[in-house]
Amino acid sequence: MALSRDDVAKLADLARLELTETELERLVGQLDLILTAVDSVSQAATAEVAPTSHALALVNVMRDDVVTASLPREAVLAMAPAVEDGRFRVPRILGESA
Amino acid sequence: MSPAPALLDFDRAMALFDPALGLEVHVELNTRSKMFCGCSTEFGAEPNSQTCPVCLGLPGSLPVLNRRAVESAIRIGLALNCSIASQCRFARKNYFYPDMPKDFQTSQYDEPICHDGRVTVEVEGRQIVIEIERAHMEEDAGKLVHVGGSTGRIQGADHSLLDYNRAGVPLVEIVTKPILGAGAQAPQVARAYVAYLRDLLRALGVSDVRMEQGSLRCDANVSLMPRGATELGTRTETKNVNSLRSIERALRYEIRRQAGLLVAGGRVKQETRHWHEDSGTTSPGRSKEQAEDYRYFPEPDLAPVAPDPEWVERLRLELPEAPPQRAAWLRAEWGFTEAEMRDVTGGGALDLVVRTVAAGAAPAAARKWWTTELARWANSAGVELEAVPMTAEQVAEVQALIDQGVINDRLARRVFEAVLAGQGDPAAVVRDLGLAVLSDGSALRQAVQRAIADQPEVAQRIRQGKVQAVGALIGQVMRDLRGRGDAAAIRQLILDELTSGQEAG
Amino acid sequence: MNDLIHKGAWELSQLMTGGQVSSQEVTTACLERIAQVEPAVAAFLHVDAERALELARRVDQRRADGQELGPLAGVPVALKDAFAYAGAPTTCGSLILRDWIPPYNATVTQRLLDAGLVILGKTNLDEFAMGSSTENSAFGPTHNPWDLERVPGGSGGGSAASLVAFETPLAIGSDTGGSIRQPASVTGTVGVKPTYGGSSRYGLVAMASSLDQPGPCARSVLDAALLHQVIAGWDPKDSTSIDAPVPDVVAAAQRFDLAGLKVGVVEELGGEGYAAGVEQRFAEAVALLEAGGAEVRQVSCPHFPLALGAYYLIMPSEVSSNLARFDAVRYGWRVDDDGDHSVEQVMRRSRGAGFGAEAKRRIILGTYALSSGYYDAYYGSAQKTRTLIIEDFAAAFEQVDVLVSPATPTTAFKLGERVDDPLAMYKADLCTIPSNLAGNAAASFPIGLSPQDGLPVGLQVMAPPLADDRLYRVGAALERALEEQWSGPLWAELARREERP
Known part of the structure; x- marks a missing residue:
């Protein structure tokens, strides 16, 4: 199926990605080409084939409930674009948590 | 926008509609370390002092699952009479929010570790079976503080601050199937169910279950269908319901609000609503332009969990007694009547009485204080009995003073008042306020x-x-x-x- | 001592053990060489000269104190800039991380340091390892030392180029769809993708988590094996790492014997789209394996033609999720935080400004492939295709011990040639992708220069999971046979060219 400019704009919104009009236009064409190229995949995948999410069949990889050292607070906050009161500062939030 | 139709009287609403409930309860587990890293889960530490590359979502970091969290999830499932999945995977729930370090939540989607359970709760002598759809593992988010708004709320705030100490703390989410047929008792059923869960989780020792600290959180879904109908109505999800009392109140309010809408010929909008403890009302959450698409997919960084059946059986054998059995046993031991025991369990006082007895008080005395004096205080303060600022040990101490003849029942009430007002321990209060009985002199x-x-x-x-x-x-x-x-x-x-x-x- | 830069890791190790040269001398030689050729090659994003010399000094001190040191102690190594190295910038070739200095070490980084290797700096890559040419680096492309007008492959073009620019004897790469093997192929170096889970991903900035794998890059098979030995092995910090002994890759790299080894030539990886010069060198190399005692036969892997399509669904899906965390909240570049914009707007703008075109393309593609209503058709189908590829490998490995193919269909292409044609760019990974999808071990070894353009050609060897040693056995035998023909290693040609006026 072909993606429209609006489809791509919606995806960009979902991905929190600001795109310029030029970027949008170019992506629409490129994504179509790529999606056509990958179409063979959906045809080969029949119902009886089980999907693989992990290449190797490891299970039950767990650790003991033991407390280990956290990072020094200064190191944590040193990376931040903005800090206030020992916390990461962000501009005002419009939406609400899911 | 036209004004919202008036609330319908609850009894009238119940004459016209059948409510269907759905409850999602988030339980914060009391593991020592976080779900996917070794950072401490201790409550109340300096902001961002319990964080590391993993729970901050730093580039390159990877999660490693806490075995104890899995064990707790299985124990919860067993206690809820769930089936335990022979194999299940974690999934990524993708959405952007500043309190989520990776901008996805590591959760479980179509493969919960526990599924298809049931519990029975009692409301006014009536047994109600609640079917559990699933209990799955996930991680908590960080904590936001909103600055610059008048109320500390998100609306009107100038900016917000983030503390990720809580990010990555293990959670188990317990989801019921639709609860039908509760009728006018629906709000009480919801409350009884959450009280049941709270007692059960405490007995299991898997969580602190402190609703006021957020270690037990409830989202309540409700919809109405005309009496006799079989198709469920449109539901709303009320969040931020942080006490047993609020669950009952919030549901009563939502039922009356929805009924008011429907009777006026309107439609219920499927939405998330927020409960406001102060006004006793709910308000709609900010509506999103489009429904969120979480783009779940299996978490490639974590191996599937395949609980060894022997492990599960061992955990099953180690389960403590279910609360109803325990209550029956305690009733016999304490010599309470059925009615007295109902007062205790219904009021959420069972564990408090157990602890007060353990601290030396006679069972009847312990029951009396918790179900009368302290219950009244909690009720007028609008808090759970559990949150009353007086410990079981202090109650036992008051009773000991009575037994020793230092004070009488009447003075004891004044001691309670003073202790609840934060004036100190019972003995100190008696001394400082000169409350001791004048037995001679x-x-x-x-x-x-x-x-x-x-x-x-x-x-x-x-x-x-x-x-x-x-x-x-x-x-x-x-x-x-x-x-x-x-x-x-x-x-x-x-x-x-x-x-x-x-x-x- | 300029000749030090042409020596391999093993040789340098021998010289240092024998006291003929110090790590500081070797490190200094590499740093001088870097200063000399970087303007033309641009293999490094960050040269950590001061710390490198300090690390070298410490190794020399420990050696002087008579301490027991590992075989690679004091040997310089270059680290792909996708691995966290505490205190050094780790940009992943992206503007969004241009100022980020990680507060922790990747497990691979830590193991290098623990083994006494001297980290020279961070090498260039396509942004977040997404590309086959390094042209997607926000900081400009790396040039292929064989022809500075051509790409060094990607994403690990910086690591591969640094080896044949003689800036370092060893380098670390990461391979998601061929990012170690394809650059190795087009630069005439050795590049190994271990079995998935064979080396730790902890601290490797994730591109596609179910496919990424760190691995060694070197000019010789033995050097790669020695580096493999250092970085591989179980890591409790990576839940997908395998808790099993590392196969003895160093012994395998010193075996030089192919007698009885069953080699399968993958029928589907050749023909249309493959350069004649590549196919010619590949056929000659296969003949050489046969002459060395291997039993060669054709093997069909019927689902391999679907691998590229499956990869371009699974990989972007994981990318879209892995790159979500770059939201300008906790670290990274933030734009337009001026009081007028909400956090949502700042996130959007920061991501819009911070990510390059290829990252955006893959994020959008992955967001689409995972979105409700399309999951089954895209991501779900791709995961099923993955199963089919794994089954192809399993069936093939019942007949043969290893599979071989060209490592990439063409030699190095010109800078700019495929920049505006994503599909053409993606085809550079046609041969390497199946092993990422299946998680088995694979490597590229140099097999000569194409008679068409005089550029290096690589042969890919693929082995079953945890049989990484077979790669080295084949590689070492092939290397010895070829070097006999050439009277020296392939890269010696480059060194000779430089000496000519």
């Missing part, structure tokens, strides 16, 4: 003599053998001493005084 004797002198005709009747008239004198002595007397001692003293006077005279 001149003050007591003088008060008795004053009473006899003030009411000579009563004294005379007593001397003549009408001992029951002593009550009037006891009353006056008590008033005189502002309650600090022990009624039995006063009675004896009056009788002694009058008899000895007779002998002397």
Whole structure:
């Protein structure tokens, strides 16, 4: 199926990605080409084939409930674009948590 | 926008509609370390002091699952009579929010570790079966503080601050199937279910279950369908319901609001609503332009969990008694009547009574204080009994003071008031406020003599053998001493005084 | 001592053990060489000269104190800039991380340091390892030392180029769809993708988590094996790492014997789209394996033609999720935080400004492939295709011990040639992708220069999971046979060219 400019704009919104009009236009064409190229995949995948999410069949990889050292607070906050009161500062939030 | 239709009277709403409930309860587990890293889960640390590359979502970091969290999830599932999945995977729930370090939540989607369980709760003597759809593992988010708004709320705030200490703390989310047929008892059923979960989780020792600290959180879904209909109505999800009492109130409110809408010919909008404890109302969350698409997919960084059946069986054998069995057993041990025990369990006082008895009080006394004095206080303060600022040990201490004759029941009430007001431990309160009973000494004797002198005709009747008239004198002595007397001692003293006077005279 | 830069890791190790040269001398030689050729090659994003010399000094001190040191102690190594190295910038070739200095070490980084290797700096890559040419680096492309007008492959073009620019004897790469093997192929170096889970991903900035794998890059098979030995092995910090002994790759790299080894030539990886010069060198190399005692046969892997399509669904899906965390909240570049914009707007703008075209393309593609209503058709189908590829490998490995193919269909292409044609760019990974999808071990070894353009050609060897040693056995035998023909290693040609006026 072909993606429209609006489809791509919606995806960009979902991905929190600001795109310029030029970027949008170019992506629409490129994504179509790529999606056509990958179409063979959906045809080969029949119902009886089980999907693989992990290449190797490891299970039950767990650790003991033991407390280990956290990072020094200064190191944590040193990376931040903005800090206030020992916390990461962000501009005002419009939406609400899911 | 036209004004919202008025709330419909609850009884009227129930005459017209059947409510369908759905409850999602998030339980914060009390593991020592976080779900996917070794950072401490201790409550109340300096902001961002319990974080590391993993729970901050730093580039390159990878999660490693906490075995104890999995074990707790399985134990919860077993206690809810769930089936335990032979194999399940984690999934990524993708959405952007500043409190989520990776901008996806590591959760479980179509493969929960526990599924298809059931529990039975009791409301007003009626047994109600609640089907559990699933219980799955996930991680908590960080904590936001909103700055610059008048109320500390998100609306109107200038900016927000983030503390990721809580990010990555393990959660188990327990989801019910639609609860139908509860009728007008629906709000009580919801409350009883969450109270049941709270007692169960505490008995399992898997969580602190402190609703006020957020270690037990409830989202309540409700929809209405016309009586006799079979198709569920449009539901709303009310968040931020942080006490047992609020669950009941929020659901009553939502039922009345939805019924009001429907009766006025309107439609219920499927949305998330927020409960406001102060006003006792719900308000809609900010509506999103489009439904969120979480783009779940299996978490490639974590191996699937395939609980060894032997492990699960061992955990099953180690399960503590289910709360109803435990309550029955305790009732027999304490010698309570069915009604007395219902007061205790229904009021959420079971564990408090257990602890008070353990601290030395007689079961009947422990029951009395928690279901009367303290229950009244909690009710008027609008908090859970559990959140009353008085410990089981302090209650036992008050009772011990009574048993020792230091105070009487009436003084005990004043001790409770003072302790609840934060004025110190019972013994200190008794000392500081001078509340001890005047069991001997001149003050007591003088008060008795004053009473006899003030009411000579009563004294005379007593001397003549009408001992029951002593009550009037006891009353006056008590008033005189502002309650600090022990009624039995006063009675004896009056009788002694009058008899000895007779002998002397 | 300029000749030090042409020596391999093993040789340098021998010289240092024998006291003929110090790590500081070797490190200094590499740093001088870097200063000399970087303007033309641009293999490094960050040269950590001061710390490198300090690390070298410490190794020399420990050696002087008579301490027991590992075989690679004091040997310089270059680290792909996708691995966290505490205190050094780790940009992943992206503007969004241009100022980020991680507060922790990747497990691979830590193991290098623990083994006494001297980290020279961070090498260039396509942004977040997404590309086959390094042209997607926000900081400009790396040039292929064989022809500075051509790409060094990607995403690990910086690591591969640094080896044949003689800036370092060893380098670390990461391979998601061929990012170690394809650059190795087009630069005439050795590049190994271990079995998925064979080396730890902890601290490797994730591109596609179910496919990424760190691995060694070197000019010789033995050097790669020695580096493999250092970085591989179980890591409790990576839940997908395998708790099993590392196969003895160093012994395998010193075996030089192919007798009885069953080699399968993958029928589907050749023909249309493959350069004649590549196919010619590949056929000659296969003949050489046969002459060395291997039993060669054709093997069909019928689902391999679907691998590229499956990869371009799974990989972007994981990318879209892995790159979500770059939201300008906790670290990274933030734009337009001026009081007028909400956090949502700042996130959007920061991501819009911070990510390059290829990252955006893959994020959008992955967001689409995972979105509700399309999951089954795209991501779900791709995961099923993955199963089919794994089954192809399993069936093939019942017949043969290893599979071989060209490592990439063409030699190095010109800078700019495929920049505006994503599909053409993606085809550079046609041969390497199946092993990422299946998680088995694979490597590229140099097999000569194409008679068409005089550029290096690589042969890919693929082995079953945890049989990484077979790669080295084949590689070492092939290397010895070829070097006999050439009277020296392939890269010696480059060194000779430089000496000519």
